[in-house]
Amino acid sequence: MKIPxxxxxxxxxxxxxxxxxxxxxxxxxxxxxxxxxxxxxRVEKGFFKAIKDKKFMRELNEELLSFIGVNTPVHFSPELTxxxxxxxxxxxxxxxxxxxHTNHSHKxxxxxxxxxxxxxxxxxxxxxxxxxxQNGRAVASACAALGLDLDIYVGANDAKKLxxxxxxxxxxxxxxxxxxxxxxxxxxxxxxxxxxxxSEPDSMYVVGSVxxxxxxxxxxxxxxxxxxxxxKKQFKNLVGKDPSTIFSVCGGGSNMLCISYPxxxxxxxxxxxxxxxxKGLKTGKHGATIGGGxxxxxxxxxxxKVLLDGENIAESFTEASGLDFSSIGTEVAFxxxxxxxxxxxxTDLEAKKTFMMMARKVGLICAIEACxxxxxAIKEIRKIGKPKQNHLIHLCGAGEPNVAQMMxxxxxxx
Amino acid sequence: MSKLNNLFKEAKKNKKKIFIxxxxxxxxxxxxxxxxxxxxxxxxxxIEAGISxxxxxxxxxxxxxxxxxxxxxGMNMNKTFKLIREVKRETKTNTCFVIMTxxxxxxxxxxxxxxxxxxFVGIDGVIIVDSNLNSPEEKILINGLSKKKIxxxxxxxxxxxxxxxxxxxxNCRDSWLYITSxxxxxxSKNVNIDNVKKMVKRVRNYSKEIPVAxxxxxxxxxxxxxxxxxxxxxxxxxxxxxxxxxxxxxRLKGKKLATFVSSxxxxxxRGIKK
Ligand SMILES: Cc1ncc(COP(=O)(O)O)c(C=O)c1O
Numbered sequence: 001m002k003i004p005x006x007x008x009x010x011x012x013x014x015x016x017x018x019x020x021x022x023x024x025x026x027x028x029x030x031x032x033x034x035x036x037x038x039x040x041x042r043v044e045k046g047f048f049k050a051i052k053d054k055k056f057m058r059e060l061n062e063e064l065l066s067f068i069g070v071n072t073p074v075h076f077s078p079e080l081t082x083x084x085x086x087x088x089x090x091x092x093x094x095x096x097x098x099x100x101h102t103n104h105s106h107k108x109x110x111x112x113x114x115x116x117x118x119x120x121x122x123x124x125x126x127x128x129x130x131x132x133x134q135n136g137r138a139v140a141s142a143c144a145a146l147g148l149d150l151d152i153y154v155g156a157n158d159a160k161k162l163x164x165x166x167x168x169x170x171x172x173x174x175x176x177x178x179x180x181x182x183x184x185x186x187x188x189x190x191x192x193x194x195x196x197x198x199s200e201p202d203s204m205y206v207v208g209s210v211x212x213x214x215x216x217x218x219x220x221x222x223x224x225x226x227x228x229x230x231x232k233k234q235f236k237n238l239v240g241k242d243p244s245t246i247f248s249v250c251g252g253g254s255n256m257l258c259i260s261y262p263x264x265x266x267x268x269x270x271x272x273x274x275x276x277x278x279k280g281l282k283t284g285k286h287g288a289t290i291g292g293g294x295x296x297x298x299x300x301x302x303x304x305k306v307l308l309d310g311e312n313i314a315e316s317f318t319e320a321s322g323l324d325f326s327s328i329g330t331e332v333a334f335x336x337x338x339x340x341x342x343x344x345x346x347t348d349l350e351a352k353k354t355f356m357m358m359a360r361k362v363g364l365i366c367a368i369e370a371c372x373x374x375x376x377a378i379k380e381i382r383k384i385g386k387p388k389q390n391h392l393i394h395l396c397g398a399g400e401p402n403v404a405q406m407m408x409x410x411x412x413x414x
Numbered sequence: 415m416s417k418l419n420n421l422f423k424e425a426k427k428n429k430k431k432i433f434i435x436x437x438x439x440x441x442x443x444x445x446x447x448x449x450x451x452x453x454x455x456x457x458x459x460x461i462e463a464g465i466s467x468x469x470x471x472x473x474x475x476x477x478x479x480x481x482x483x484x485x486x487x488g489m490n491m492n493k494t495f496k497l498i499r500e501v502k503r504e505t506k507t508n509t510c511f512v513i514m515t516x517x518x519x520x521x522x523x524x525x526x527x528x529x530x531x532x533x534f535v536g537i538d539g540v541i542i543v544d545s546n547l548n549s550p551e552e553k554i555l556i557n558g559l560s561k562k563k564i565x566x567x568x569x570x571x572x573x574x575x576x577x578x579x580x581x582x583x584x585n586c587r588d589s590w591l592y593i594t595s596x597x598x599x600x601x602s603k604n605v606n607i608d609n610v611k612k613m614v615k616r617v618r619n620y621s622k623e624i625p626v627a628x629x630x631x632x633x634x635x636x637x638x639x640x641x642x643x644x645x646x647x648x649x650x651x652x653x654x655x656x657x658x659x660x661x662x663x664x665r666l667k668g669k670k671l672a673t674f675v676s677s678x679x680x681x682x683x684r685g686i687k688k
Contacts, residue, residue: 015548031517031544033472035571035597037578181478182468194471199598201573298518298544299469311490311519312468 001071003061004229006051006222009265010331016214017303018334025296025337028330030213032301035198043204044215046121051222053120060116061226067145068108070226072100074234074392079362080374084381091389093381094243096231096259098396103138105367105397106227106255107208111138113223114206115146123204125149129193131158131186131251132322132369133165134397135208140172150174151203153193155185158321165401183315185324186251190300209252210329213301217330224258231392232262239390247272247377248394249369250343251287251323253332255396264340273332274376276318277345287318289328290336291345297327305333319348319405322369322397344380346372352409355399359406367397368405416588417510417538418565421459422625422646431642433683434627436462436514436651437675438480439497440489442662446671447484448497450658453676455507457683462541462649465494465515472543474599476652479659491515491523491531499535512539512567517551525551529558539565539589547581556585565589572609573597576616583621590625590647591617598630601652605631607640614644638685650682 012018017028030040050056064070073096080093098106111128118126126148130136136152143150152169156178159166170176181188194212197205210217210224235243246263248256250273263269278286286292289305297306299313307314307326316326328336335341346354354371358364366374377393399406415423425432435458440447454461466481466489473481498511513532520528520542532540540559545552547568556566568582571594583591593613595605610628617626627647632638634653641648654675661674 026550029549030546031549032546033543034569034574034578034582035472035594038573038575182482187469191469191471195473195599198472199602201597296521298516298521300471301544306518308522311522312466312485313518 001230001233003065003070003226004233006225006229012214012218012331016218018331020334020337023337027304027334027337028214028217029303030301031298031303032213033198036213039197039201040213040215042121047117047215047219050117050120056120060113063116064109064112064226068102068112069100070109070230072097074231074238077362080378080393083361084378085385088387089385090381091244091387091391093391093393094235095393095395098227098255098394099366099370099398103141104400105134105138106224106258107135107138108141109226109258110220110224110254111135111206112142114219115139115142115148118204118206119146119148121204123202125151125200125203126206127151127153127193127196127200127203128206128208129153129186129189130208131155131189131324132320133158133169133401134322134367136169136174137165139206140169140174143174144172151196152176153179153189153196155183155189156180157184158186158189161321161405163404186321187313187316187326194300209254210257210331211252211300211302211304211327217302220254221257221261221331224254225261227258228260228262231259235392241390242266242269243392244268244389245270245272245381245391246394247274247373247380247391249274249323249373249396250328250332251325251369253329255394257329257332259394264335271341272344272377272380273341274344274346274373276320276323276351276372277347278318280347281345285317287316287323287325288345289326290343294327299327302330304328304330305336320351320368320372322367323372344376346375350375352406355402355406356410365399366395367399368402370396416563416565418589421510422590425646431645431686432459432627432647433638433686434458434460434462434647434649435654435679436464436649437654437658438464438466438477438484439494440466440484440487441480441655441658442483443487444489444493444497446668448501449668449672450675451497451501452505453672454679455501455505455509456676457680458509460510460512460647462512462514462651463494463498465491465513465519467516467519470516472599474601474652476601476656476659480655483662491519495531495535498537502536510538511536512541513537514541514543517542517545521551525554526558529555529562532559532564533562537564539567541567541569541592543569547585552585556587560587563588567592569594570613571597572613579616580620583617583624586624590627592649593617593626593628593645594630595628596630600630603631604633605637605641610641610644635681635685638682642686648686653682654679
């Protein structure tokens with residue numbers, strides 16, 4: 001299948017804000033030190049030039065199809081349909097198999113595209129951060145393919161947890177820098193990568209989600225929406241119409257926005273995002289920015305919804321490193337605030353149980369992040385409880401990196 | 415005219431330069447920090463007090479550690495205002511006070527409330543590192559602060575283009591333009607004198623009057639002296655904060671820690687060409 005062209009259907013202002021006209025809330029912007037202004041300008045100008053450059057886009061699309069393998073299937077899941085109550089009660093559940101990409105998650109699509117942009121603009125080196133090391137690995141592979149140097153910033157705690165993808169990144173030649181600031185997780189890793197961007201004018205920063213200063217959120221969802229554009233066509237071909245619901249997990253919100261973006265103006269398709277409730281929302285130990293009552297704040301170059309602790313950013317907590325983030329992407333926060341996206345949560349324990357269910361009943365080893373959405377989706381689909389519905393769940397990653405963590409869970413629960 | 419305006423104007427008339435010391439407020443805790451700042455008023459014409467933000471994106475590790483110490487000791491915006499107020503009352507100092515922070519703490523505290531508190535306490539200037547020239551928050555702050563004759567200070571660096579420098583001069587009200595001598599984080603490198611010369615020249619193309627002060631990487635009295643040849647003011651930050659950390663590690667507290675830090679600040683300040 002050819003990649004359908006990109007259409008801008010939810011543009012930000014020229015300063016990179018999405019504005020809720022009713023509440024006057026603004027999401028996005030460029031809240032950065034003056035030192036970063038020239039770099040961001042270079043990236044922004046280059047991005048708009050590149051997406052209008054037919055040769056660049058044709059090459060990029062070809063490489064996304066061949067090298068990343070973006071043409072992954074959408075298929076009916078008889079097991080999940082049955083588990084949710086059967087076709088007569090809930091309709092049908094379909095899976096989008098983004099786990100089948102090269103490097104096994106959605107991250108390679110925007111990672112490869114952004115690295116290709118960096119090369120197009122003449123940068124020699126990439127700076128990025130990672131939580132679950134899915135982004136780290138995706139960028140490492142892209143940099144190897146494109147001949148770029150790479151520094152990956154990772155929270156010291158995450159580096160310990162996800163050994164396989166860290167090793168794979170190192171095998172690709174990435175330089176891995178452990179960050180020991182504050183929570184030693186994704187948030188300080190991203191702050192560290194942005195700091196490095198301020199000290200190395202010849203390196204380009206690549207973000208792992210739809211977050212950060214303008215134009216990053218716009219760039220990641222524009223490039224990443226390849227996933228949604230293909231999905232929309234596949235689903236139409238397979239089912240004959242658009243899905244009634246789309247469910248995705250939301251850490252920063254990139255996999256959610258990348259699959260849902262082409263449906264933003266599709267009225268009959270409801271869009272759901274699932275956050276990690278960690279040990280439970282009530283315990284305060286969670287990674288649910290919206291579910292946990294996040295407020296407007298300014299961090300990492302953007303204005304968005306944030307979990308706050310007084311004037312500072314609160315710690316998030318979840319066993320899924322990819323969801324361990326106290327904020328969400330700017331466009332995601334906007335879409336939530338205008339009511340286009342509905343938010344749900346699932347706990348760490350529910351996700352781990354779902355991981356085992358998927359391994360035993362469906363035969364798939366899913367990224368732990370994807371298990372939050374599968375759990376919450378089944379629950380919500382039961383609640384909707386209408387036949388003739390077509391539900392789509394985004395299986396955004398494969399679970400190899402979580403094997404050690406899950407073996408421990410299995411042993412404990414024997 | 416604002417107090418900062420006056421200070422720079424008088425200095426120019428008398429061919430003198432201004433020494434500016436930065437320290438993180440509440441580092442290592444409220445009590446010791448207050449003593450440090452009280453002592454610093456003796457050798458600094460301007461004190462920049464940093465208000466910590468735990469997700470800062472432009473601070474060097476030295477400042478980040480200071481942020482952690484301050485936050486862990488319970489420091490916040492309100493307490494910084496209280497601390498500066500007490501210092502001013504107890505020392506009756508002439509030293510100007512400038513607040514340096516990030517936008518999140520200000521926004522959460524409330525933009526209007528922040529402006530009013532600055533006015534009430536007698537803050538002379540404000541630097542917000544990640545406030546952007548075309549963000550709505552910046553407009554509210556500039557207008558609100560200049561109505562109260564409080565300076566708004568903008569930072570520029572060698573990689574910024576002329577357009578940006580012009581706009582920064584325009585938005586820099588009743589205060590000085592903060593020039594960073596290199597591209598990078600506070601205190602991560604040594605001051606680059608060539609850049610200082612070039613930057614001052616570039617600014618002078620667009621404004622003959624605006625005072626310029628240079629920071630980032632000024633760590634020794636001789637560097638202070640060198641920089642003061644070209645700039646109206648010299649800012650020392652990381653090396654002072656480093657001294658606080660050093661004293662703290664030696665378990666110095668209160669007045670003892672303050673003396674330890676301020677004797678170093680005094681040495682730095684003597685680098686200013688008299
Ligand atoms: C498999 C997987 N899913 C989801 C996420 C969460 O990120 P986002 O919400 O930006 O897609 C991650 C992040 O690392 C991930 O690795």
